[in-house]
Amino acid sequence: MKKWLPIILALLASVIASSGCVRPHQGPPIPVVPIVAPIVTAPIRVVIVKDNATANRLPSAQLAALNSSNLRNYCQSHCQLGPDGRTPEFRTYTWDADLRMQSQGIRDAFNDAVLNGKSSGVPWLVVNNGTTGYSGPFPATDADLMAVLKKYGGE
Amino acid sequence: MLIIDESNWRDHAGENGVVIDGGGQRRVMACKPRRAPVGSLKYAVKPEFDLIPRNEYSSRIKDIKAAGADTRTLLKEKRIPAFDQQQTSTCHAQSCALGVMASRARQGEATVILSPGSISGPITGYRDEGAYIEDDLRQVADFGVATIDFVPPNQISRRGWKPGAEENAKLHRLTQWIDMGSKDSQMFDRCATQLLLGNPVCVAYDWWEHAVTLIDLVEISPGVFGFEFRNSWGATYGDDGYGVLAEGRGTPNAAYSPVQATASTY
Numbered sequence: 001m002k003k004w005l006p007i008i009l010a011l012l013a014s015v016i017a018s019s020g021c022v023r024p025h026q027g028p029p030i031p032v033v034p035i036v037a038p039i040v041t042a043p044i045r046v047v048i049v050k051d052n053a054t055a056n057r058l059p060s061a062q063l064a065a066l067n068s069s070n071l072r073n074y075c076q077s078h079c080q081l082g083p084d085g086r087t088p089e090f091r092t093y094t095w096d097a098d099l100r101m102q103s104q105g106i107r108d109a110f111n112d113a114v115l116n117g118k119s120s121g122v123p124w125l126v127v128n129n130g131t132t133g134y135s136g137p138f139p140a141t142d143a144d145l146m147a148v149l150k151k152y153g154g155e
Numbered sequence: 156m157l158i159i160d161e162s163n164w165r166d167h168a169g170e171n172g173v174v175i176d177g178g179g180q181r182r183v184m185a186c187k188p189r190r191a192p193v194g195s196l197k198y199a200v201k202p203e204f205d206l207i208p209r210n211e212y213s214s215r216i217k218d219i220k221a222a223g224a225d226t227r228t229l230l231k232e233k234r235i236p237a238f239d240q241q242q243t244s245t246c247h248a249q250s251c252a253l254g255v256m257a258s259r260a261r262q263g264e265a266t267v268i269l270s271p272g273s274i275s276g277p278i279t280g281y282r283d284e285g286a287y288i289e290d291d292l293r294q295v296a297d298f299g300v301a302t303i304d305f306v307p308p309n310q311i312s313r314r315g316w317k318p319g320a321e322e323n324a325k326l327h328r329l330t331q332w333i334d335m336g337s338k339d340s341q342m343f344d345r346c347a348t349q350l351l352l353g354n355p356v357c358v359a360y361d362w363w364e365h366a367v368t369l370i371d372l373v374e375i376s377p378g379v380f381g382f383e384f385r386n387s388w389g390a391t392y393g394d395d396g397y398g399v400l401a402e403g404r405g406t407p408n409a410a411y412s413p414v415q416a417t418a419s420t421y
Contacts, residue, residue, distance in 0.1 A: 053203075056205050056352060066224070069222065082420055093418060098330060101419040101420075
């Protein structure tokens with residue numbers, strides 16, 4: 001049986017080729033697409049620091065984004081939970097808040113915001129997922145804000 | 156929507172300190188007029204901020220509503236229920252407790268239901284009587300407000316306080332608030348600016364002898380503005396506990412805006 005196997009396979013191949021089921025590739029070469037592992041985003045921590053005395057000078061769209069339900073809802077589902085196991089690590093404070101009773105992660109993000117943002121006089125946003133993140137002026141619109149959040153926290 | 160304005164305010168004002176609300180409940184009106192001069196209240200910031208121009212009110216209200224940035228939406232999301240002071244004289248404390256809860260909600264702290272009774276008791280000597288709203292805020296700034304797990308919401312006497320109430324109250328202090336002063340030509344605009352920023356405003360009305368918490372600036376009709384407020388007469392009052400006070404009758408005699416509460420999750 002073994003000696004007939006190559007002959008049977010050859011006959012089968014010629015039948016398939018003549019039937020048109022398999023056609024040799026013609027045209028430009030098919031590009032090789034690398035297989036990439038999906039980006040794994042970790043839960044984020046979000047801290048906003050604002051100055052109540054100057055918030056009235058913010059453009060309307062930016063102020064609305066600062067208090068938006070989009071921001072709250074996103075953080076509700078994408079932020080890591082705090083020490084109580086149920087409150088997302090998402091906070092908004094004024095510059096002079098006393099954070100002695102907050103988690104170390106919130107305090108670190110707050111200190112980052114105060115250190116970098118106080119001189120600019122604008123609301124400051126800190127987003128981090130443990131390995132990378134954003135620390136910069138609070139985005140001007142809700143769409144810009146969501147883009148920053150999704151970059152580090154995923155869809 | 157319940158709107159109180161110059162045409163109907165007498166229907167809402169009481170006689171001899173008592174009013175029957177829309178649900179037939181007898182309510183005691185007991186908020187005393189302001190007495191403390193601006194600048195004398197601990198932790199309070201003077202109202203030295205630029206006012207948002209009136210010609211921006213309409214568009215800003217629309218932007219806020221579209222983004223769900225209004226405080227009413229925030230309170231709904233955080234499941235903060237309407238207070239009901241029942242037959243007590245504690246409107247002043249109810250207003251402050253809701254103000255602190257709204258500030259905590261804006262900060263992102265966990266929702267805890269605070270007890271107005273833990274504010275009014277100490278400032279009235281544990282008696283059921285009216286008070287100055289600034290005394291309530293001073294109490295909250297100095298000692299904080301306990302949750303209803305430690306002090307029942309309308310508790311009058313000291314007897315109902317559970318052990319640990321004072322320690323619990325320290326977690327919920329006001330660390331910054333704005334003393335908005337007394338009624339003058341700019342009082343409406345000062346309140347409107349704070350509401351547009353997302354800060355609640357605790358207010359007292361002399362004509363009503365009552366204190367409530369202003370929640371949002373609203374446009375009643377084109378160019379006519381008012382304050383959406385949350386009363387402390389339960390969810391059956393107005394629209395789920397909310398009403399609107401139109402400019403004029405709705406411009407408060409005294410106003411205080413909680414800006415920052417203790418940063419504590421619990």
